[in-house]
Amino acid sequence: MDHLHLSPAVADHLLTLLHRTSVPASPSLAAGSRTAAALDRAGLAWSGTHQRAESALLDHARDVRAFCERVVEVDRGFL
Amino acid sequence: MLLDAPSLRHVAHLLTTQASWLGEQHSWLSRSFDGLLDTGFSGPAAAAAVTRLHRLATPLARPPEQMLRVAQVLSVTAALQEDLDAAASRAALLAGRHPAAAGALALLMRDLRGLGDVLDAACARQIDALCTGVPTADATRLSDAPEEDLAAIDQRNRLSSGLDLPADVQLLEVADGRLVASVGDLGSAGAVTTIVPGTGASEPGRLPVHLDRARTIASATGGAAVVWLGYQAPPGVGHALAQEPARAAGAELQAFQSELARRFPRQRRIVFGYSYGGLVAGQAASRGGGLHADELVFVGSPGVGVEKASELILLGDNPQVSAMTNPSDPVKLVGGVHGPDPTSPAFGARVLPGDREGTHSSYWDDPVLLGTLRGWAQKKPSALSE
Numbered sequence: 328m329d330h331l332h333l334s335p336a337v338a339d340h341l342l343t344l345l346h347r348t349s350v351p352a353s354p355s356l357a358a359g360s361r362t363a364a365a366l367d368r369a370g371l372a373w374s375g376t377h378q379r380a381e382s383a384l385l386d387h388a389r390d391v392r393a394f395c396e397r398v399v400e401v402d403r404g405f406l
Numbered sequence: 407m408l409l410d411a412p413s414l415r416h417v418a419h420l421l422t423t424q425a426s427w428l429g430e431q432h433s434w435l436s437r438s439f440d441g442l443l444d445t446g447f448s449g450p451a452a453a454a455a456v457t458r459l460h461r462l463a464t465p466l467a468r469p470p471e472q473m474l475r476v477a478q479v480l481s482v483t484a485a486l487q488e489d490l491d492a493a494a495s496r497a498a499l500l501a502g503r504h505p506a507a508a509g510a511l512a513l514l515m516r517d518l519r520g521l522g523d524v525l526d527a528a529c530a531r532q533i534d535a536l537c538t539g540v541p542t543a544d545a546t547r548l549s550d551a552p553e554e555d556l557a558a559i560d561q562r563n564r565l566s567s568g569l570d571l572p573a574d575v576q577l578l579e580v581a582d583g584r585l586v587a588s589v590g591d592l593g594s595a596g597a598v599t600t601i602v603p604g605t606g607a608s609e610p611g612r613l614p615v616h617l618d619r620a621r622t623i624a625s626a627t628g629g630a631a632v633v634w635l636g637y638q639a640p641p642g643v644g645h646a647l648a649q650e651p652a653r654a655a656g657a658e659l660q661a662f663q664s665e666l667a668r669r670f671p672r673q674r675r676i677v678f679g680y681s682y683g684g685l686v687a688g689q690a691a692s693r694g695g696g697l698h699a700d701e702l703v704f705v706g707s708p709g710v711g712v713e714k715a716s717e718l719i720l721l722g723d724n725p726q727v728s729a730m731t732n733p734s735d736p737v738k739l740v741g742g743v744h745g746p747d748p749t750s751p752a753f754g755a756r757v758l759p760g761d762r763e764g765t766h767s768s769y770w771d772d773p774v775l776l777g778t779l780r781g782w783a784q785k786k787p788s789a790l791s792e
Contacts, residue, residue, distance in 0.1 A: 332452075336445035344438060344459070348431055351469045354420040360408040361530035362483070366417065369476060369537035373469035380465040384435075387462055391455045 333395055341395065344388040348381055350374050408526045411491060414484035418477040425470035425477070432466050439463070472537045479536070483529040490525065494518050513573060516557050523558030524565065527551075546581035547636075547658075549665040556593055575617060579662075583608060583638045586662065589620045590630030597629035597674035597783035598666060600699075602659060604681030604706075607639040619770045623678070626776040627783035636662055640682060652682065652711065652744075656689025660697055663690070667698040667721070675722060676701040676782050681737065681766070684710050685744045691718035698722065701782045704729040704755070705769050706737050709744030715754040724788045729755040730775060732764030 353370025356363035439459040443452065494515060501511040551559055556576055563569075563577040571577060571587065579586035585608075592598060601623065603616055613633075620631035637655030659677075666675060677699040679687030688710025691697040696719030704710055707729060712718060715727040729748035731738060738747070749757045761772055769775055 332446055332448045334446040337442065337447040340438075340442050340445045340447070344442075348435065348466070349427070351428055351473070352424060354417045354424070356413055356417055357410070360526045362409060362414075362480075362526050362533065365530035365533035365538075366476070369472070369533050372538045373472065376465050376468055380462060383462045384459065387455075387458055391459075394451075 333399060337395060338392070341388060341392040345385060345392070347385075348377075350377050350381075408522055409483065409487045409529070411484040411487040414480045414487065418480040418484065421473040421477040421480070425473035428466070428470040428473070432463065432470070435463050435466070436460065475536050476533055479529060479532045483525060486525055487522070490518055490522050517561065520555075520557035520561040523554060524561045527554065527558070527562065546579060546584075547661065547665075548578050548586070548669075549661055552665075552668070556588075572617070574621075578632070579636060584658075585613070585635045586632060587613075587617065587620075588630050588632045589617060590624035592630040592632070593670070595630035595670075595673065597627055597676065598632060598670070599623050599627055599629065599676040599678050599779060599783065600632045600634050600659075600663065600666075601678045602634050602680065602683030602686050603639060604683040604685075605640050607683070608635055608637075609641065622770055623776070623779060627676075627779050629674075629783045634659060634662060637686065652685040652689045655686040656691075656693055659686055659690040660693055660695065663698040664695075674701075674783055674785065674787075675699045676703070676779065678703055678705060678779075679707065679710070680705045680769070681707065684708070684748070688712055688718065688745075691720060695719075696721045700725050700785075702727050703758075703779075704748040705775070706731055706735050706766050707748050708737050708740045709742060709746060710748055711745050713746060714752070715748070727755045728758055728778075729753070730758035730760055730769070732760035732766070732768065733762055734764065735760070735766045737766055 351370070351373040353366065353373055355370070356366055358364075439456050442456055442459075447456075497511050497514050497518070501508055504511075548559065554562075556578065559578060560576040563580045564571065567577065567580045569577065569580065574589050576588045576592060577585075578588055578592075588598070590598075599620075601616070601620055606612065607616065616633040616635070620633045624631040636658040637651060640651060663675060663677065666673070675698055677687050677690075677697065679685070679702070684704035684707035687697070687702060687704065691699070691702060692712050698721045700720070700722035702718065702720055702725070704727075710718075718727055720727070727748075731747065731749045746753050748755050749760075751757075758778055759774060761768065761774070764772060
């Protein structure tokens with residue numbers, strides 16, 4: 328039968344994964360050129376990509392943490 | 407110049423630094439995911455959770471990768487911009503030492519500014535292609551680049567087409583067998599005459615002839631003249647019996663004139679439809695929306711696709727339709743092919759007298775026609791003349 332081993336360190340480590348990461352800070356050029364506008368568009372794309380990925384990561388880390396907490400609770404119920 | 411080389415280099419440096427930091431952050435996250443297993447978190451469910459964390463973090467690697475590429479693009483652009491700046495400095499120095507060469511140097515400076523604009527556009531397209539979903543289709547029509555000035559458009563078109571044109575020509579559109587070029591300073595001219603040539607005009611090797619004709623008209627009017635070959639002109643008389651090429655071309659001409667009106671709203675606009683080109687102009691003016699022209703003249707026309715001048719919609723200052731055909735022009739033999747002769751009274755156009763000895767190709771130095779064009783080009787707006 329499959330098993331899942333949980334220690335107190337797992338909960339602590341999962342907590343560290345819930346910290347937010349730094350969003351890419353895009354430098355900009357003085358407005359007025361096509362390059363400056365393209366750089367602004369790139370900056371928006373980078374922050375969007377980062378925020379979507381980070382949001383999915385945090386959701387998953389929260390799910391794993393909640394799952395682990397439930398497993399620990401159920402395990403205690405058998406004691 | 408639109409771009410500033412030191413700023414480009416500075417931004418490239420900031421992007422490289424930022425990419426390095428984001429890369430380290432991504433590595434730290436990956437190590438943290440694996441570290442979860444080191445805490446004793448084990449079993450198939452734990453392994454699946456960690457695998458999923460790695461997968462979800464994969465997109466975080468994209469921004470730093472793209473930043474490094476954009477930094478490279480900016481560095482290359484900065485180097486090219488420095489070359490342009492150096493050339494502009496040399497030109498300014500020469501202008502100070504040789505006042506007699508001021509005209510040529512002013513042209514050089516204009517071209518350098520145009521190249522700077524092309525460089526800016528190319529750099530922006532590279533960044534968009536690398537980082538965003540913004541389409542990077544080539545601008546092939548004047549209206550595709552509404553913010554780009556004519557010098558930049560000319561430079562871009564020359565570079566993309568490889569055409570070696572004289573310095574007095576600006577290449578406004580070139581793609582897919584279409585070509586639109588102007589002579590005279592289109593940006594500052596009080597009037598522009600758009601010449602729409604007809605049968606055989608798209609043949610390779612004919613362009614110098616069209617440009618010479620445009621120069622004659624620009625000189626006569628004191629304005630600019632455009633050779634509008636925004637369509638594949640029928641190669642021979644047999645092909646010129648079909649109206650379909652003219653219908654499609656009419657939409658293109660309409661769009662071109664509309665863009666001229668948007669860019670230069672105070673300019674007087676004359677459309678000169680020659681031979682089959684008259685049918686194109688007629689189609690443009692009889693489409694919904696009308697044709698931006700103060701004067702529309704049909705010269706040596708085999709018919710213009712409508713029965714009467716009143717069916718043509720011109721958008722201009724007290725616009726008028728005129729027509730001219732030399733009595734011995736053989737085009738009269740095919741009259742009626744594309745509608746009534748526009749010089750016939752029933753058509754209702756103002757008729758200019760043709761040269762009794764003129765032929766189908768003698769209009770370009772006809773003093774009556776050139777004098778009339780001059781009068782139209784220099785006509786004051788009706789609001790001022792009243």
